[in-house]
Amino acid sequence: MNKKAIVSLVVVAVLAAAAGYLYARRSVVAAPQVAAQSTSAGLAAARGAGAGGSTASLETGRPAGKIITVKAGEAIQSAVAAAQPGDTVQVLPGTYHETVYIDKDDIALVGVIHGADWPTLDGERKRNDAVLYSGNGIRVENLKIVNFKGNAIMGQAGNNFIIRHNWIANAGVYGIFPEFAQNGLIEHNILTGIEDAAIYVGMSDNIHVAHNEVYGNVAGIEVENSRHVIVEHNLAYDNAGGILTFITPGLPIKTTFDVIIRDNFVVANNHKNFGAPGSIVSGVPSGTGVIVMAADDVIIENNVIRDNKNAGIIVADHKSFANITPDPEADPNPDRVSVLWNLFANNGYEPITEIKALMVAALTREGPDLVAVGGGTGNCVLDKGALKTLGLGSWASGCAKTSTADIATYLLDKPAPPRVLKAEDRGKLIYSSVCAGCHAYNVRMIGPPTQVIQAMYAGNPQGIADYIANPTKKREDFPPMPPQGHLSADLRLAVATYMLGVSQPKPPAAAN
Amino acid sequence: MRHLGRALLVIAIASPGATATATPIGLSDRCPASFEQRDGRCRLRTAYSQYQSLRNAGVGGLKTGLPPFRDGFTPREIDLGRYLFFDPALSSNGKVACSSCHNPAKAFTDSRGTSTGVAGHEVKRNAPSLWNVGFLQRFFWDGRAHSLEEQVQGPLYGAAEMGTTPVRLVATLNGIPAYRSLFTLAFPDAAAAIRNDHVYRALAAFESSLVSLNSRYDLYAQGVGDALSPHELEGLNIFRSFVARCAECHTPPLFTNQQVAVIGMPEPSGRPLDPGAGAIANEPMLRGGFKVPSLRNVALTAPYGHAGQFATLRETVAFYTGGRGHAVPRGEQLRIHWHIWEPKLSEQELDRLVDFLGTLTDESFRPEPPTAVPSGLPVPH
Numbered sequence: 002m003n004k005k006a007i008v009s010l011v012v013v014a015v016l017a018a019a020a021g022y023l024y025a026r027r028s029v030v031a032a033p034q035v036a037a038q039s040t041s042a043g044l045a046a047a048r049g050a051g052a053g054g055s056t057a058s059l060e061t062g063r064p065a066g067k068i069i070t071v072k073a074g075e076a077i078q079s080a081v082a083a084a085q086p087g088d089t090v091q092v093l094p095g096t097y098h099e100t101v102y103i104d105k106d107d108i109a110l111v112g113v114i115h116g117a118d119w120p121t122l123d124g125e126r127k128r129n130d131a132v133l134y135s136g137n138g139i140r141v142e143n144l145k146i147v148n149f150k151g152n153a154i155m156g157q158a159g160n161n162f163i164i165r166h167n168w169i170a171n172a173g174v175y176g177i178f179p180e181f182a183q184n185g186l187i188e189h190n191i192l193t194g195i196e197d198a199a200i201y202v203g204m205s206d207n208i209h210v211a212h213n214e215v216y217g218n219v220a221g222i223e224v225e226n227s228r229h230v231i232v233e234h235n236l237a238y239d240n241a242g243g244i245l246t247f248i249t250p251g252l253p254i255k256t257t258f259d260v261i262i263r264d265n266f267v268v269a270n271n272h273k274n275f276g277a278p279g280s281i282v283s284g285v286p287s288g289t290g291v292i293v294m295a296a297d298d299v300i301i302e303n304n305v306i307r308d309n310k311n312a313g314i315i316v317a318d319h320k321s322f323a324n325i326t327p328d329p330e331a332d333p334n335p336d337r338v339s340v341l342w343n344l345f346a347n348n349g350y351e352p353i354t355e356i357k358a359l360m361v362a363a364l365t366r367e368g369p370d371l372v373a374v375g376g377g378t379g380n381c382v383l384d385k386g387a388l389k390t391l392g393l394g395s396w397a398s399g400c401a402k403t404s405t406a407d408i409a410t411y412l413l414d415k416p417a418p419p420r421v422l423k424a425e426d427r428g429k430l431i432y433s434s435v436c437a438g439c440h441a442y443n444v445r446m447i448g449p450p451t452q453v454i455q456a457m458y459a460g461n462p463q464g465i466a467d468y469i470a471n472p473t474k475k476r477e478d479f480p481p482m483p484p485q486g487h488l489s490a491d492l493r494l495a496v497a498t499y500m501l502g503v504s505q506p507k508p509p510a511a512a513n
Numbered sequence: 514m515r516h517l518g519r520a521l522l523v524i525a526i527a528s529p530g531a532t533a534t535a536t537p538i539g540l541s542d543r544c545p546a547s548f549e550q551r552d553g554r555c556r557l558r559t560a561y562s563q564y565q566s567l568r569n570a571g572v573g574g575l576k577t578g579l580p581p582f583r584d585g586f587t588p589r590e591i592d593l594g595r596y597l598f599f600d601p602a603l604s605s606n607g608k609v610a611c612s613s614c615h616n617p618a619k620a621f622t623d624s625r626g627t628s629t630g631v632a633g634h635e636v637k638r639n640a641p642s643l644w645n646v647g648f649l650q651r652f653f654w655d656g657r658a659h660s661l662e663e664q665v666q667g668p669l670y671g672a673a674e675m676g677t678t679p680v681r682l683v684a685t686l687n688g689i690p691a692y693r694s695l696f697t698l699a700f701p702d703a704a705a706a707i708r709n710d711h712v713y714r715a716l717a718a719f720e721s722s723l724v725s726l727n728s729r730y731d732l733y734a735q736g737v738g739d740a741l742s743p744h745e746l747e748g749l750n751i752f753r754s755f756v757a758r759c760a761e762c763h764t765p766p767l768f769t770n771q772q773v774a775v776i777g778m779p780e781p782s783g784r785p786l787d788p789g790a791g792a793i794a795n796e797p798m799l800r801g802g803f804k805v806p807s808l809r810n811v812a813l814t815a816p817y818g819h820a821g822q823f824a825t826l827r828e829t830v831a832f833y834t835g836g837r838g839h840a841v842p843r844g845e846q847l848r849i850h851w852h853i854w855e856p857k858l859s860e861q862e863l864d865r866l867v868d869f870l871g872t873l874t875d876e877s878f879r880p881e882p883p884t885a886v887p888s889g890l891p892v893p894h
Contacts, residue, residue, distance in 0.1 A: 082738070100750055100754075102746075102750055104575055104733070104738075105736070129750070129751060129754035129755070129756040129757070130750075130754045130755055130756070133750060133753060133754070135574035135575040135576065150756045150856075150857075151754045151755035151756040152754075152755040155753075155754075155755060156574075157573060157574030157575075157753060157760070157765075158566070158567070158573030158574030158575070158576070158577045159574065173755075173756065174755045174756070175755060178755070180573075181566070181567045181572060181573035181574060181577065182567070183567060204567065204570075204572075205567065206567060206568070251772050251773070251774065251850070252770070252772065253570050253571075253572045253764070253770040253771060253772060254567065254568050254570050254572070277854050277855070278837065278854075279837055279849060279851050279853065279854060280851050280854070281851050324848075326775070326798040326799065326848050326850075327796060327798060329794065418565070420563065420564050420565075420576045426563070427560075427563065429549075429558070430558055430559065430560055430562055430563060431560065433546075433547060433548070433549045433558030433559075434546075434547050434558055434559045434560055434726065434727065435727060437546040437547065437548075438546040438547070438727070438877045438878050439546075441543060442543075444543065487732055487737040487739075487740065
């Protein structure tokens, strides 16, 4: 078996006339087992939340707040600056030229669409990202976002997010990109013209991606170095690659597992790959429906995967990806990948050179629905004989788990916990991490000893809290104290209370 | 003979007329700032302790927990480490201390492109700052060491750095009575003899006490909205944007993701390509790879790059918009990291990045260098 780079930078000849190929090829549909099909369909309905509805909902734990309205000509960022946790920034139709950043919790950024008039963030090809957030409980909804150099919507460690009903076109890197996030829902968005992945779930846990339409991008949906992710009911067409799940080496979080790709339409992803040179997705061969690279415990079920000219599904290890630098701390092999029932038709009619070589070796002239290259153990396909496959020597025919119907969503029942400690705990943290730099218990440092302050303010923490907000120079032989007015009144009181209770640390255990 | 002479010198200077058992220098029983003393051991306490991070990796956004930290040392271990750190007796010629290249007055660097060790030997790489090293999982520019204890042996025994040997190191320290008492205070089992692992542990204890997490950036991260100026905020947004992509590798809250990356920085003129991690892993695709450095206190640690190639931060940030692989020597085929691309940052954006990097400065818990060290040798600075 040729394990050499199957996916490489080799640019496949531009697809000249897809229609021609379509007509020339006989339509090959994997004959599904009737029993498997009906079981799957029945359970799919059972796990649905109603006709046309999402199968998942997300509880943000967001408090109710006020609505701040932004009109055309005003700055969205000013409204975000004024917003308190729980508030909604409501954006009226019009064109906005700014980067909106949300570094607080529980803010909803919601557009109002009047007929064909959307609130539009236009990056004019010179602004970097449209929406950046780091807070928990952020919702971004009903925005049209066009022409940004970087990402349309990017979250960094914002948990419990909802991104939905956005229309995103022509972003230089990613369309929707939550990173370092736990618990988030991405649904009912339209994305096109994205120069990397349209929807990119990166280094995140418990994410649900549903009912999105992604077309004309380098990659449609990518799940990378993430766990417990469901990608379902999406329409991915005319991308270079439709749906990808990877372990990308060299990142600080090094696993991908428990990913379910189901009930999607992955159709004719034959767009020329226009990814930036050097990007990981620039190595995705145009015409690939689904790619699993090094990810574990991936289940691919009940998708329609058709008319992808290179291959329906590629399952590969790191070595088989020509532009991947190895990472000794990341497992390079895809393990326990299950390809359950899916509808395959007309895939692999114009494969890349490396797949052609595999076809020659396998004495077949049919391009693959499913091709595996490189290492990996415990992989299975429901009915090997029903598919056009390559490289499945070590794969089992028949899978232990034949349906994902028991898993409605990996979203959390309760939101990821808030980031605020009780005031007394924060008081202790601030004392240790700030005050103790100048005040030791009974030794003179930069400021007077804590013991001396305790004697002065016994029973009067409020006195300390007031003083430190705006300190005045009190002692000739000490430098003035830097003001701590940036701390809220309750935090100043908490740290003052803690300071009055500090006692002499115990000496280390006696020498033995 | 030499060791004995040095030891006598200490006693003569530090404790004239003292009884033979008195120690000229004692050890602190207090934990440094940012640590809480619990059961006699120093435990890190920072505002970030209240936050989690995804899979405990210590990377994320503003309110994200830090990576696992090396704490739990005793105050005496830390303070003993401080004396050792500043003591040139640890080098072969008695002239170079750890602090020679990691000078606290220079944010624990030496402000040189590459450092100079014993007898004027040139070290081939830039001395990294030691602020926040207790959070690191790998050490040296090429990431070859995996603990502080392993790391300290590099400069101690490197011929071009401190140039001593394991045998010579403990012979020297055992010959200095003041160290015999100090080590016994910190390590009861050093009463018989000071061992090499005592030295490594004490130095590791001191180095891990160098915590810098009270910058203006940190205030902003904790929710103080006006801690940063409009220019600095603009810089933060460029820094974390997916055009500049700085935060993808210099990830908050430590401003490093601790990975090895091949980014194709130029070498100082006339020098061949430094293979970096590629030589350690024997992995051709990591050729020219270096550990992503933390940017905490970066405004104080010029010059920049693994060999100090860039004199200023402004030149350094401009490297990233110079074109993918633009500085790779001819004939080299480096596997440049995917985040190095063509961001086409404007001059103003580069200025704003430098503005933002200045907000990562915090030296509020800089330790005091000792006025005298147990060997009695002059403290280098």
